[in-house]
Amino acid sequence: MNNSNTLFRFLRGSLVTQILIGLLAGILLAWASLHTTNDSSLPAVIINGLKGIADILGRLFVGALKAVAPILVFILVASSIANHKQGQKTNIKSILVLYLIGTFSAALVAVLGSFMFPSSLMLSTHDTGITPPNSVIEVLNTLLFKMVDNPIRALMDANYIGILVWSVGLGVALRHASNGTKEVVSDLSYGIAFIVRLVIRLAPLGIFGLVTTTLSDPAAGFDAFGGYIHLLAVLIGCMLVVALILNPLIVFCITKRNPYPLVFTCLRDSGIPAFFTRSSAANIPVNMALCKKLNLREETYSVAIPLGSTINMAGAAITITVLTLAAVQTLGIDVDIPTALLLSIVAAVCACGASGVAGGSLLLIPVSCSLFGIPNDIAMQVVAVGFIIGVLQDSAETALNSSTDVIFTAAVCKAEEQKPATVGTSAVRQVEES
Structure with a gap:
């Protein structure tokens, strides 16, 4: 009886603790898998069986997140706008400005880092079979057409730009609906949120599976990176x-105020899951739950978080900039300050067009390479290098992208909460002085 109570308390306990346990278990199983011979002995059979189960758990977890994320975004955004009261502030403009500033600033950091520690690439020649966009105009053109995508197809293909446009339009239309209709939409959003909470509780098992699968691959695990360190x-x-x-x-x-408590909370609760799912889109439900835990305004974060997963891409801007400048260094091309600033702008724009799935930013590297006249075949070799190091690069990039969504949203919400107190304090001081 005591054992069952202990297990029940553990399952109801800290999700972060359970995720860390799943992480450690995945590392141990991956290590055991790499040091086990492929024979018919009992230990090998057991380890290979556990590895197969872990692979299924990881793919199921990511699949569940990706399945629930589009409908979650669509319903929550529409419900939030439909039930928005006149005079209620959402602060979306302020958050959007922070997203853009953060992405551009990250590109500048990447330029400085690349100048201070220049990298050279051993460019491979194998064909990746990928067709990248040829210009920034093409990226923007793609975004515009995503906005007018069929709503059913947008949900099926996880086109979050299209989902946001249709959910905002539906939400605005429903603001003139009856109170009963608004309550139905609100109840539907609560139902979707309940399903999301159930999926998130499976995160320890999912991360256990993802870690095991990633690290147990000899070509992409512990010894994957060699000369790309x-x-x-x-x-x-x-x-x-x-x-x-x-x-x-x-x-x-x-x-x-001291920003580090908020920053570390977001890195722990959002960055760690995003590191292993490697998908900003799949991490939307996790960020929604974190915003709720931080007591942020739902009418703000229900729009800001899915918006951030598509345009707040500091990590993608860094990836595009660093890999482009690595190619430039390899080819011996001189880069002046104006060109570096232009590269930062292009990288930021391209990052906003990166898809919310694993490896999305790599496809946009040829756009920034075109600034320096680098041929597309060489640019595609840089993309190939990106995929070689993608296990850690994409994981770290997604962790930064996703955690920053919550950090900036929370910062604006917290700053807005402080305004009444500041106004009140100033009024008291004026009374005391008079």
């Missing part, structure tokens, strides 16, 4: 600078 160090170093210095500085400027 320097390039990875520059990439991840720039992302750490943004996560631990730039983002806290932006939050401090907004809230005038």
Whole structure:
């Protein structure tokens, strides 16, 4: 009886603790798998069987998140706008400005990091079979057509730009509906949120599976990166600078308070799951739950979080900039300051067009390479290098992207909460002085 009570308390306990346990278990199983011979002995059979189960758990978890995320975004955004009361502030404009500033600033950090620690690539020649966009205009053109996509197809294909446009339109239309209709939409959003909470509770098992599958692959696990360690160090170093210095500085400027408790909470509760799912879109339900835990305004985060998963791409801007400048260094092309600034702008624009799935930013590297006259075949070799190091690069990139969504949303909400107190304090001081 005591054992069952202990298990029940563990299952109802801290989700982060359970995720860390799943992480450690996945690392141990992956290590055991790499050191087990492929024979018919009992230990090998057991380990291979557990590895197969772990692979299924990981794919099921990511599949469940990706399945629930589109309908979650559609219903929550429509419900939030439909039930929005006149005079109620959403602060979306302020959050959008932070998203753009953060993405551009991350590109600048990547430029500085690449100049301080230049990287060279051993460019391969194998054909990746990928057709990238040829210009920034093409990226913007694609985004515009995504906005007018068929709503059913947008939900099926997880086209979040189209989902946002249709959910905003439906929400605005439903603002003139009867109270009963609005309540139905609101109840539907609660139902979807309940399903999301059930999926998130499976995160420890999912991360156990994802870690095991990733690290047990000899070609992409513990010894995957060899000569690309320097390039990875520059990439991840720039992302750490943004996560631990730039983002806290932006939050401090907004809230005038110590930013690190909020930053570390978001990195732990959003960054860790995103690191292993490697998908900003799949991490939307996790971020929604974190915003609720932080007591943020639902009418704000229900729009800001899915919006951030598509345009707040600091990690993608870093990836595009660092890999492009690595190709430039390899080819011996000189880069002046105006060109570096232009590259930062292009990288930020391209990052906003990166898809919310694993590896999305790599397809946009040829766009920034075209600034320096780098032929498309060489640019595609850079993309191939990106896929080689993608296990850690894409994971760190997604963790930064996803956690920053919550950080900036929370910063604006917290700053808005402080305004009445500030006004009240000023009024008291004026009375006392008089």
